[in-house]
Every structure is written in structure tokens, then in C-alpha cells.
Amino acid sequence: MLQEWVIVLTSFAYLGLLFAIAYYADQRADRGRSIIASPYIYSLSLAVYATAWTFYGSVGRAAIDGVGFLPIYLGPTLMIALWWVVMRKILRISKQNRITSLADFVASRYGKSALLGGTVTIIAVIGIVPYISLQLKAVSNSFIILLHYPEIVMPASVGAVPILRDTALWVALSLALFTILFGTRHLYSAEHHEGMVAAIAFESLVKLLAFLAVGVFVTFGVYNGFGDVFSRAAGQPKLEPLLTPIEGVAGGYASWVWLTVLSMLAIMFLPRQFQVTVIENTDERHLDKAIWLFPVYMVAINIFVLPLAFGGRLLFPAGGVDADTFVLAIPMLERQELLALLVFIGGLSAATGMVIVETIALSTMVCNDLVMPALLRMRRLALAQRRDLTGLLLGIRRTAIVLILLLGYLYFRLAGEAYALVSIGLISFAAVAQFAPAVLGGIFWKGATRRGAFCGLVTGFAVWFYTLLLPALARSDWAPRSLLEHGPFGIALLKPLELFGLAGLDQITHAMIWSMIGNVGAYVLVSLLDTPRAEEHRQASLFVDVFRRVAGGARLWRGTASVPDLYNVLARFLGAEAAEAAFAGYARARGRNWPDPQLEADAELVDAVETQLAGAIGAASARIMVASVVKEEALTLQEVRTILDEASQVIVYSHRLEQKSRELEEATAELKAANERLKELDRMKDDFISTVTHELRTPLTSIRAFAEILLDDPDMSISDRKRFLGIIARETERLTRMINQVLDLAKIESGQAEWNVSEVDVGEVIGDAIATTSQLFKEKRVALRTESAPEMPPVRVDRDRLLQVLLNLLSNAVKFCDRPDSKVAVAARVEDGHLRVDVTDNGPGISPQDRLTIFEKFRQVGDTLTEKPQGTGLGLPISRHIIEHFGGRLWVESEPGRGSTFSFTLPLRPGGTGHPSPVLAAAK
Amino acid sequence: MERHEGKGPRLVALFMLGTLLFNYPILALFNQPSQVFGIPLLYAYIFAAWALLIALMALVVERGRTP
Numbered sequence: 001m002l003q004e005w006v007i008v009l010t011s012f013a014y015l016g017l018l019f020a021i022a023y024y025a026d027q028r029a030d031r032g033r034s035i036i037a038s039p040y041i042y043s044l045s046l047a048v049y050a051t052a053w054t055f056y057g058s059v060g061r062a063a064i065d066g067v068g069f070l071p072i073y074l075g076p077t078l079m080i081a082l083w084w085v086v087m088r089k090i091l092r093i094s095k096q097n098r099i100t101s102l103a104d105f106v107a108s109r110y111g112k113s114a115l116l117g118g119t120v121t122i123i124a125v126i127g128i129v130p131y132i133s134l135q136l137k138a139v140s141n142s143f144i145i146l147l148h149y150p151e152i153v154m155p156a157s158v159g160a161v162p163i164l165r166d167t168a169l170w171v172a173l174s175l176a177l178f179t180i181l182f183g184t185r186h187l188y189s190a191e192h193h194e195g196m197v198a199a200i201a202f203e204s205l206v207k208l209l210a211f212l213a214v215g216v217f218v219t220f221g222v223y224n225g226f227g228d229v230f231s232r233a234a235g236q237p238k239l240e241p242l243l244t245p246i247e248g249v250a251g252g253y254a255s256w257v258w259l260t261v262l263s264m265l266a267i268m269f270l271p272r273q274f275q276v277t278v279i280e281n282t283d284e285r286h287l288d289k290a291i292w293l294f295p296v297y298m299v300a301i302n303i304f305v306l307p308l309a310f311g312g313r314l315l316f317p318a319g320g321v322d323a324d325t326f327v328l329a330i331p332m333l334e335r336q337e338l339l340a341l342l343v344f345i346g347g348l349s350a351a352t353g354m355v356i357v358e359t360i361a362l363s364t365m366v367c368n369d370l371v372m373p374a375l376l377r378m379r380r381l382a383l384a385q386r387r388d389l390t391g392l393l394l395g396i397r398r399t400a401i402v403l404i405l406l407l408g409y410l411y412f413r414l415a416g417e418a419y420a421l422v423s424i425g426l427i428s429f430a431a432v433a434q435f436a437p438a439v440l441g442g443i444f445w446k447g448a449t450r451r452g453a454f455c456g457l458v459t460g461f462a463v464w465f466y467t468l469l470l471p472a473l474a475r476s477d478w479a480p481r482s483l484l485e486h487g488p489f490g491i492a493l494l495k496p497l498e499l500f501g502l503a504g505l506d507q508i509t510h511a512m513i514w515s516m517i518g519n520v521g522a523y524v525l526v527s528l529l530d531t532p533r534a535e536e537h538r539q540a541s542l543f544v545d546v547f548r549r550v551a552g553g554a555r556l557w558r559g560t561a562s563v564p565d566l567y568n569v570l571a572r573f574l575g576a577e578a579a580e581a582a583f584a585g586y587a588r589a590r591g592r593n594w595p596d597p598q599l600e601a602d603a604e605l606v607d608a609v610e611t612q613l614a615g616a617i618g619a620a621s622a623r624i625m626v627a628s629v630v631k632e633e634a635l636t637l638q639e640v641r642t643i644l645d646e647a648s649q650v651i652v653y654s655h656r657l658e659q660k661s662r663e664l665e666e667a668t669a670e671l672k673a674a675n676e677r678l679k680e681l682d683r684m685k686d687d688f689i690s691t692v693t694h695e696l697r698t699p700l701t702s703i704r705a706f707a708e709i710l711l712d713d714p715d716m717s718i719s720d721r722k723r724f725l726g727i728i729a730r731e732t733e734r735l736t737r738m739i740n741q742v743l744d745l746a747k748i749e750s751g752q753a754e755w756n757v758s759e760v761d762v763g764e765v766i767g768d769a770i771a772t773t774s775q776l777f778k779e780k781r782v783a784l785r786t787e788s789a790p791e792m793p794p795v796r797v798d799r800d801r802l803l804q805v806l807l808n809l810l811s812n813a814v815k816f817c818d819r820p821d822s823k824v825a826v827a828a829r830v831e832d833g834h835l836r837v838d839v840t841d842n843g844p845g846i847s848p849q850d851r852l853t854i855f856e857k858f859r860q861v862g863d864t865l866t867e868k869p870q871g872t873g874l875g876l877p878i879s880r881h882i883i884e885h886f887g888g889r890l891w892v893e894s895e896p897g898r899g900s901t902f903s904f905t906l907p908l909r910p911g912g913t914g915h916p917s918p919v920l921a922a923a924k
Numbered sequence: 925m926e927r928h929e930g931k932g933p934r935l936v937a938l939f940m941l942g943t944l945l946f947n948y949p950i951l952a953l954f955n956q957p958s959q960v961f962g963i964p965l966l967y968a969y970i971f972a973a974w975a976l977l978i979a980l981m982a983l984v985v986e987r988g989r990t991p
Contacts, residue, residue: 070970074946077974081939081981084932227962234959243957243964253948260946291935292982299974306967 007146007344014345015178015352021202022182022195029194036197037282039289044201045276046294047208049076049267050301051131051354052138053425055207055347058302060324062309066242071256073302075263077295087268087277087287089443093546094278098615101361102274102435103369108619109442109543110450111536114377117369117620119454120435123461124271125362125404127431130472132358132408134424135351140168140412142328142347146340152329154322172409175355176402183360184397196356197280203353208301210346211327215304217339218311218330226307233310238317242310258509262426265433271361272354279361355405363400368618371396376624389572393617414476426508427468434460434515437523446540448523449530456523463499463515468507471496548651561601565629566609573616573625582612606630692742695873699731699738706731741874748881755885759794760802762828762835762906769806770826776814783823792828795835795906801882805890808875809839809902816843834888834905842899851892855880879904934984938977945973 028035035041058069090105099105103124107117144155144167182196223229233239267273281287312326321329328347331339372393437460438453473479474496487495494500497507499514532540571579580594586608587594599605606626613622706724710716716724747753770784777784806826813824825840846854855876876890883890887907894900944950954969961968 067966067970071946074942074970074974077977078939078942078946081935081942081977084935225962230959230964230967231962234964240957243966253951256951257947288985291985292978295974295978295981299971299978303971 004147007143007341010341010345011348014348015174018199018202018352019178019181022199024195025198026195029192034192034194034282036192036194036201036280039286040293041197041201042281042286043290043293043297044204045197045280046273046290047204047297047301048200048272048276048353048357049270049294050204050207050298050350051425052135052347052351053131054301055211055350056138056142056324056327057134057425058305059308059312059326060322062305063313063323063326066306066309067256068259069305070302071259072263073298075260076267077298078260079264079267080291080295083287083291086440086443088284089546090278090439091281091284091287093443093543095284096546097542097619098611100279100368100615100618101365102269102271102439103365104614104618104620105274105278106435106438106442106453107369108614109539110438110448110453111533111539112619112623113450113454113536114369114373114620114624116438116450116454116457117365117618118373119457119461120438121362121365121370123431123434123457124365125407126469127428127434127464128271128358128362129404129407129411130424130469131428132355132405133410133412134428135355136168136172136405136408136412137424139171139348139351140166141325142344143167143171145325145328145332146344149332149337149340150335152321152332154320154325166413168412169409172405175352176359176405178352179356179359179401179405180398182356183363183401184394192280192282193360196360197276200276200353200357203349204297206349207346207353208297210342210349211301211304214327214331214339214343214346215308217334217336219304219307222311222315222330222334223307229307229310229314232314236314236317239310239313255506255509258512259426262429262433262508262512265436266429269432269435269439270358270429271365271432272357275357275361355408359401359404362404363397364618366400366404367393367396368621371400372617372621373624376621376628388575390575393573414473414478423507427472430468430508430511430515431461431464433512434464434519437520441523441527442540443543443546445527446544447532448527448540449532450536451530452523452525452527455526456519456521459522460515460519463518464511467496467499467511467514471507561606561630563599563601563605566601566605566626569625569629570609570612573613582608695738696735699735703728703731703735738874741878745874745878745881748878748885755798755801757796757798760797760799761792761794762802762837763788763792765799765802766806766826766828766837769803769810772803772807773810773814776811777824780814780817780822781820782814782817783821785823785825787825787827789829792835793830793908795886795908797886797906798882801885805879805882805904806837806839808879812875812902813839813841813843817841818843830908831905833908835908836903836905838901838903840899840901845896845898846892846894846900847896851894854892855890931984935981938980938984941980942977945977946970 025035036045054072058072061069093099094105097108099108103117103120106120107113110116141155145153182199183193219226219229223232230243234243268277308326308330309323312321312323312330315330315333316326328340328343331343434457437456438448441448442453470479471484474481474484484495484497486492492498492501497510499510502510502513505513567579567583570582574582584594586605587596587599592599610622610626613625616622617625706728710721710724744753766786766788770786774784810824810826817824819842821842823842825838827838827840829836880890883904883906888905890902890904892900892902951966954966956965958965959968
């Protein structure tokens with residue numbers, strides 16, 4: 001069934017499907033309902049990293065050296081862990097500056113230098129062409145192999161075909177057409193190619209499924225699982241070295257490490273990776289999921305590489321079949337036509353995905369950073385004066401796409417057959433790795449200059465060319481072979497594969513070491529010796545401090561411009577409609593209408609126009625265009641520095657200001673709280689005075705009443721007089737006691753009381769207290785019992801004050817005993833480092849609400865208005881103050897009807913005694 | 925918005941862990957002619973370590989996301 005027309009038709013049907021997906025996605029995007037704004041689509045689009053090289057070449061490499069393919073995927077897994085730090089920064093910078101490509105990024109960072117943008121573009125094109133030719137080679141080879149089904153014929157043995165019958169040419173041309181249809185629908189390159197991204201994500205799924213299908217078929221269909229494949233391989237002496245491959249066949253740990261480093265850089269700096277990761281990114285947060293989803297994809301597409309490689313070696317022991325074609329050859333050997341066709345489509349999807357994105361990225365670079373700056377500089381063409389340039393821009397991009405693919409084809413015809421897939425891919429990896437110092441240095445090191453970046457790039461590229469591309473050309477007989485064997489002019493020290501005598505390394509490691517030394521060395525050295533220009537200084541600051549600045553950054557521009565001029569320049573490149581929208585947006589953001597005759601062509605507007613323009617034609621070209629309509633006065637470096645420093649000064653000041661105002665707020669809050677507290681205290685004092693006055697008036701009233709009775713009634717009997725005088729005497733006594741206690745409490749509360757602290761034996765004090773109150777107990781016939789532990793440690797307190805507390809508690813206890821069998825018990829014991837004294841009575845007890853209030857001043861159990869007060873209401877508050885002053889606690893436990901227990905504790909630790917307690921707080 | 929500041933350092937730490945796992949001398953420990961479930965030790969190790977690293981990265985990223 002695998003006739004030529006079937007294969008061709010299937011291929012075009014597949015491409016048609018891709019186009020339908022892209023068309024659908026574009027339609028959705030136009031209606032504002034993007035389907036690519038998802039972290040999953042984003043992660044899948046990153047998998048454009050896996051090309052035909054992965055699809056066919058990984059197995060090819062694994063069949064030769066076992067593990068050699070793995071660093072190419074382990075490197076990106078490692079790198080992506082650093083993306084949170086590195087890529088987020090690049091994303092932010094690119095969005096703020098409307099970066100359109102990798103070349104644009106580098107040019108923009110180093111002062112919007114057209115020279116640098118052009119250099120990066122040239123390096124990228126030369127470096128990537130072999131990689132594109134690799135895709136063409138893969139598609140055309142797989143096509144030829146499939147065509148010869150059921151025979152398995154290697155394309156190399158088919159022999160040279162005339163150009164017009166060469167499959168690869170037709171593949172190249174149809175891909176060019178396809179890419180043009182896809183990639184140049186919109187002019188505005190900073191916007192997303194929604195259709196393309198959707199198609200790429202779909203392709204990533206197709207190639208993964210195709211590879212998994214053939215992997216499962218070989219591992220579990222042809223063999224009996226992973227273990228079976230490996231154990232059969234272990235029986236073959238030829239395959240045994242592949243089981244512990246690193247030191248032997250894979251070229252040692254140095255190769256391993258350098259391959260890892262190389263692919264770490266490739267995942268960031270391949271133009272197509274930069275395109276999907278940065279330019280096509282719709283939301284910075286998509287990076288989160290991609291950080292682990294993309295590595296998962298890479299594991300999935302690699303899991304069957306080894307079984308396929310070993311299986312292929314076992315199934316084709318003669319070696320007549322190129323290992324790069326095992327993926328296709330095994331299903332063909334097993335007569336699985338459909339599977340073979342699926343594999344072919346998988347390989348096609350891997351190749352087309354890469355070619356589409358890569359050529360779009362490269363054509364943007366070529367147009368924006370190579371052709372446009374050159375054209376704009378040619379005064380003879382007077383391009384800057386042409387009315388509409390959108391057609392020209394699209395024309396340049398389309399031509400670039402065709403040319404790049406034809407270059408790829410040319411390389412395929414000239415050099416393609418001499419190398420395995422992996423080696424071609426690695427040559428491209430090494431080329432784009434040269435961008436790493438300029439980009440990574442550019443976003444973290446402000447001191448890096450344009451000249452430094454240029455020298456680094458050129459040095460690195462030159463070394464790459466000499467040590468990698470030249471040998472590739474020489475092997476295909478496009479350069480003299482003697483160059484490889486004896487060095488140029490017979491100088492052995494300059495042999496391209498053993499530069500300066502560095503031998504014993506594989507080609508890639510060797511080239512990477514020398515090119516990186518040259519690149520980084522020149523970049524750092526020249527930057528250190530150089531002084532940046534004003535524009536460079538501004539851009540360096542914008543890039544490095546991207547997270548610290550507000551979008552737009554400091555305006556560094558002085559000159560005159562007119563709004564119509566700026567409008568026209570935008571309209572020429574974007575079309576009138578887009579320019580209209582851009583100006584309207586700008587005016588709206590500033591609360592103005594558009595058109596508005598009063599709109600000023602100030603630095604802000606010039607900056608906005610330039611950024612808009614940069615989104616279409618790149619930073620360097622935009623700079624040239626804006627400069628052509630604006631009369632600028634050059635700022636000196638000193639001025640730029642001053643402005644930037646001022647800007648950062650302002651930031652520092654505003655930070656300080658914020659801090660000060662925060663401190664001020666805190667102080668205000670504290671003051672407010674203190675004020676509240678004072679007011680509260682004031683109120684408490686007033687309450688206290690009014691209560692005291694009220695309490696003093698009660699005995700005074702009764703004294704006065706009885707005195708008046710005695711005065712008014714001279715005929716009163718002696719016994720009545722005696723009784724009344726007795727009452728007067730008692731009330732006076734109570735008044736005196738009350739006044740004394742008020743004074744006492746005031747002293748304690750204000751901290752003016754005198755404390756004579758000494759070592760006191762509590763048992764002795766209890767004895768004294770009992771002796772003093774014994775008369776009272778006798779009078780009321782209350783039994784008193786003491787239970788003291790025999791050996792009581794001394795406590796440090798004021799003896800008289802402690803006595804006062806005990807007297808108060810005992811007199812309270814006896815006061816409320818009104819039953820015939822009343823008894824009071826005093827118990828003292830040591831408990832938890834404290835000395836505890838309980839005074840227990842079996843009186844009426846205290847109700848729960850009273851238990852809370854009896855420690856407040858002038859509060860007594862019962863209603864003081866109707867019942868005759870039995871005390872002053874100050875004894876317990878004073879007692880509590882005293883105990884708390886010594887670091888102890890005074891409380892009551894009671895059961896109404898069965899008596900109550902007043903307890904206090906005193907700390908035994910020497911540190912806990914005698915310290916002044918926060919009396920006011922305790923009073924509250 | 926910079927609530928998840930811990931993510932950066934954690935991912936950098938994972939990068940270092942990965943560099944350690946896929947490098948000499950750890951790698952040399954597994955470059956031996958023995959097998960795990962019939963799979964050569966080196967390959968089994970690389971894929972296992974790879975999966976572990978990705979799992980840890982997913983953990984760091986996803987756990988940091990939920991407030």
C-alpha cells in the first residue's frame with residue numbers, strides 16, 4: 001500500500017490538517033478567545049526542541065555510543081530549573097521592550113546597535129542552516145526509504161539524483177510555502193503567531209505519539225519488554241561496551257559534561273526556542289508549569305530510545321542499515337506498513353515544526369536586524385519618506401524564508417551526506433551557544449558594553465567556524481583536506497581539530513572549549529576597558545534592573561518632534577489603522593482624546609512610538625526611524641548617568657519616605673493608645689473619688705444623725721445616750737479606719753508605700769495573726785484550727801504587710817460566720833516552689849458574681865444600701881495588692897452555703913520577691 | 925505578586941542537585957556492568973534520577989503556587 005502517491009498524499013493531508021489548526025487558532029485569536037493562552041499549549045510548543053534529530057538521530061547516536069544522546073535532554077532539564085531566575089527576567093525585559101527576536105534582544109541591550117543585531121543575525125543564519133538541512137535530510141531520507149518498501153534501502157546507495165528529482169528540494173519548497181502562509185500573515189512581529197503556536201503544539205503531540213507507538217511496538221511487540229532487549233544485547237560481544245558506555249564509546253566524562261553545557265545553552269539560544277519561549281509567550285505565569293511539564297515531555301520521548309537502538313543493532317547485525325533510520329526500518333522489517341507510515345508522519349511533524357519556527361524566527365531577524373537597518377541607512381532609497389512600507393516588510397520576510405530554506409537545501413547537497421544527524425545538530429548548537437555570554441552577561445552585568453559584546457560574538461563565531469564548520473566543509477571536499485591533517489600552511493599548532501595542540505577530545509568539546517574561552521574572554525576584557533555610550537548606559541540599566549523599575553523607565557531624551565511626524569512614521573510601518581489605534585491608546589492612557597491638537601510630542605510620546613515601532617521592525621531599525629523625524633540633542637554620558645542616578649536616588653528617597661511615614665503611623669497609634677489609657681485612668685480616679693466620698697458620707701451621716709438626736713433631746717435616758725454615743729464612737733472608728741485604708745491603698749497604688757522586706761517565717765506570722773484575732777473568735781464562738789507543715793522555708797516579704805493580709809482574711813472569715821458550729825481553718829504548705837496559705841470558713845459562701853467583684857474597691861458582699869455595711873470594702877483590694885507586690889497571687893474559691901476558701905501564694909525563689917510589681921496594671 | 929520568593933532559591937538548589945547527580949563522580953558509581961530488573965545499571969540510574977529531579981521541580985513549582 002505504500003506507493004509514492006499514498007505517501008505524498010498523506011504528507012499533504014497532514015500539512016493541510018496543520019494549516020486548518022493554525023487557521024482555527026488565528027480565527028479564535030482574532031475574536032479574542034485565544035487557545036494558546038494555556039500553560040499546557042506553552043509547554044507543548046517548547047517541545048519544538050525535539051526535531052527530526054531527536055526523532056531519528058537519538059536512536060542513531062544511542063546505537064553507536066549508548067548514552068551520548070542523553071546530555072542533549074538532561075542539559076535542558078537542568079537549565080529549566082534556572083529559568084525561574086533567568087528566563088523570567090528575559091521574558092519581562094522582552095515584553096517591556098517589545099523584543100521581536102534574539103538578535104533584537106542583543107541589539108536592544110547594547111544601545112540598540114544595528115551592528116550587533118546584524119552580527120547576531122548572520123551568526124544565527126550560518127549556524128542554523130546546517131540544522132535546517134538536517135531536517136530536510138531526515139524528511140527526504142525517510143521518504144526514500146519508505147518508498148522502497150518492502151526492501152530496506154539506504155538513501156546513500158540510491159546515488160545522486162538530478163536536482164529537480166531530488167525529494168529534499170521539494171520538501172524545502174513546500175515547507176517554504178507553508179511557512180510563508182503561517183508566519184507572515186501579520187506584520188507585527190512582537191505579537192503572537194497564534195496559529196503557528198497551536199500547530200506546533202499539535203505537532204509535538206503527533207511526534208511524541210508516533211515515537212511512543214514505535215517504541216511500544218519494538219519493546220513489547222518484537223521483544224518482551226525492556227529487560228528482554230537488554231539481556232539479548234548483553235549476549236552480543238559487539239554490544240557489550242554499550243552497557244557501561246561512558247568511559248569507553250561515549251568519549252569520557254569531558255564529552256558528557258560539555259554536551260550537557262551545550263544543550264543547556266541551546267535550549268535558551270536556539271532562535272526557535274527563543275521564539276516559542278519568549279516571543280510567543282502570552283503570560284509569564286505559564287513558565288511555572290512548563291518548568292516541569294517540558295522535562296516530562298523530554299523523558300517521555302527518550303524512554304524508548306535505548307530499546308530501539310539495541311533492538312535495531314540486534315535486528316540488523318550486518319550494519320548495512322544506518323542507525324539513524326532504525327526508527328523507520330524496524331517497523332518496515334516487521335512488515336508494519338501503517339506503523340511505518342505513522343513513523344514517517346511523526347518524523348515529518350518533528351522536522352516541519354522545527355523548520356517553521358526556525359525560519360520564522362530567522363526571517364524576522366534578517367528583516368528587522370539585517371535588511372531594514374541597511375535599507376533605512378541608504379539615503380538614496382529614501383525609504384524613510386515612502387508612504388507605506390508594510391508591503392516591503394512582508395516581502396523581505398517572505399524572501400528571507402525562501403532563501404533560508406534554499407540555503408539549507410544547498411548545505412544538504414554539499415555537505416549533508418558526510419555526517420550523521422546528531423553531528424550536524426551539534427554544530428548548530430555550538431553556534432548558538434556563542435550568544436550566551438552576550439545575553440546572560442547583558443541581563444546581569446551593567447558594565448557589559450556594545451564593543452565587548454561584538455568582540456566576544458565575533459571571536460567565538462570565528463573559532464566555531466574554524467574548528468567546526470571548516471572541518472565539516474573539508475570532509476565534504478569543499479575545503480582542502482590537508483588543512484585538517486597538517487594545519488594551514490603546514491602549521492601543526494593550528495590544526496582545526498587540535499587547536500594549539502589540544503588533542504584527545506571529541507570535536508564538539510574541543511570547539512566549545514576554545515570558542516568559549518575566546519568569546520567570554522573578549523567580551524569581558526573589552527567591556528572592562530571600554531566606556532559605554534549614553535544609549536548603552538540607558539539600555540543596560542533598563543535590562544539589568546527590569547524588576548526594579550516601572551515600565552518605561554527613565555526618559556532619556558531631549559529634543560523636538562511633532563505629533564504628525566511621529567504618527568506618519570508609525571503609519572508607514574504598521575499601516576494607518578494600527579497607528580491610529582496606538583495613538584488612541586496612548587492618549588486614552590493619559591486621559592486625553594485622540595485626535596487632540598494639544599497632545600505634546602514629548603519624550604514620553606517619542607518613547608511610546610519607538611517601542612511600538614520596535615515591535616514591528618526591531619529596536620535598531622526603530623531607533624533609526626525615530627531619529628529621522630526627531631531633532632535630537634545628544635545627551636552626554638555624564639547627563640545620562642546623572643538622570644539614571646537621580647532616578648535611583650528618587651527610588652531610594654521614596655523608600656525612605658515610606659518607611660518614615662510607616663514609623664509615624666506607628667507612633668501615632670501608640671500615642672492614641674496611651675491617650676486612651678490616660679483617659680481611662682482619669683475616669684477611674686473620678687469613680688474612685690466619688691465612691692470614697694459616698695462611703696465616707698455614710699458613717700458621717702449616721703454620726704451626725706445620732707449627735708443631733710442627743711443635742712435635741714436633753715431628756716434622753718442615760719442608757720439611750722450611752723447606746724447612741726457608743727454608735728457614734730464605732731462609726732468614728734470605722735471612718736478613721738476607712739480613711740487610713742484609703743490612704744494606704746493610694747500609697748500602694750502610686751508606688752510610694754514603704755516596704756521593709758526581710759526573711760520572714762510565715763508560721764510565726766500566722767501565729768501572731770491568730771493571737772491578735774483570738775478575742776474576736778472567742779466573742780463569736782468560732783472554732784479556729786491551724787495546720788502548718790512543720791518545716792516552712794522563710795520568704796522575703798514585709799512582715800507587717802503580711803500580717804495585715806492575714807488579719808484581714810481572718811477577720812473577714814470570722815465576720816461572716818453566723819452558724820452555731822462555725823469554724824475557720826488556716827493551713828500553710830509548700831507547693832510548686834510557692835508557699836501557699838489557705839483560710840477556710842464554713843460560712844454562707846460567696847456567689848459566683850460576687851467572687852469576681854469582692855476584690856474591687858468598696859465592693860462588699862450584699863447590698864450596701866439596704867444592709868448595714870460590715871467593713872470598709874478596701875481590705876481585700878489592699879491585700880491583693882500586697883500579695884501581688886511580692887510576686888504572689890490571692891484568690892477565692894467558694895461554694896455558696898458551704899463556705900469559702902481564700903488562698904494566697906508567695907514565691908519561694910529569691911528572685912521572685914521584693915520586685916516592684918506593676919501596681920496599676922494589677923489594679924485593673 | 926512576589927509572594928513565591930522561595931521558589932527561585934529552591935529551583936537553583938535543584939539545579940545544583942541535578943548537576944551533581946548527572947556528573948562525575950556520582951555517574952561513575954553507576955557506570956558498572958550490573959543490572960536492575962534486566963536494565964543496565966547506568967541507564968536505570970539516569971532515568972530514575974531524571975524522574976526524581978522533575979518530580980522535585982514540580983513539587984517546588986506547584987506547591988509554591990497555592991496560597
